[in-house]
Amino acid sequence: MVSTTMRETELVIKKPALPMATEVKKLEHKSLVSTIYVGKSKDARISGDKIQVNDKIIDVSDIPSFIYSERAVRKEEEVKFMTTSIKADKEANVGTILDIKEQLRDINALKVSFSTTRGTNLRSNY
Numbered sequence: 001m002v003s004t005t006m007r008e009t010e011l012v013i014k015k016p017a018l019p020m021a022t023e024v025k026k027l028e029h030k031s032l033v034s035t036i037y038v039g040k041s042k043d044a045r046i047s048g049d050k051i052q053v054n055d056k057i058i059d060v061s062d063i064p065s066f067i068y069s070e071r072a073v074r075k076e077e078e079v080k081f082m083t084t085s086i087k088a089d090k091e092a093n094v095g096t097i098l099d100i101k102e103q104l105r106d107i108n109a110l111k112v113s114f115s116t117t118r119g120t121n122l123r124s125n126y
Helices: 060-072 094-106
Strands: 033-040 049-053 056-058 083-088 112-114
Touching (some): 056 060
């Protein structure tokens, strides 16, 4: 009998409050998804957005090494199906998200998804 345990990441940052979206789709093959968290530090004295991968805070310039390490543990034929999921707080700075996307683009990690919650916060003015 074979048993698999999925490792959950312990958040070092505050849990991101995800933005809402009406057109959402669940990711397939979650084992091929690498997650980057963006949010505020749990320490109120530290300001600005923090980027977390696995269980550690990293700088935006460390994203390529994270993706390369994720690719290294996969089979070569699976690498082309890998997706990078960005779970960013809805209050996160757009500049931080753009910096992450630029780092991903530089290493040809072009399959990117943004995690959201289902719903809408649009209010009718009628």
